[in-house]
Amino acid sequence: MIFHNVLDIAEIVRQLQEESRVIDPEDLAHISPYLTEHIRRFGEYRSANSRLTPSSWR
Structure with missing residues (x-):
């Protein structure tokens, strides 16, 4: 992502x-x-199946 931003900035x-x-x-x-600003690198990701435990996936 950073590399892409550098390319965009250089082009502009x-x-x-x-x-x-x-x-x-x-x-x-x-x-x-x-x-x-709008990126949460380490947190608060949720999914529809977040209440399932790993054994429930089997």
Whole structure:
């Protein structure tokens, strides 16, 4: 996911430069490909069968 974000950011910067927009390196320093706002890496995943124990699956 991070790699994909880096590619997207690089493509957008390239397009802006082709439009003769000036890209300040200081602005780029504030962009992170590691977005964490809406991602729960470690928690609260539920499924319809969450009440079943492993022996119930057999």
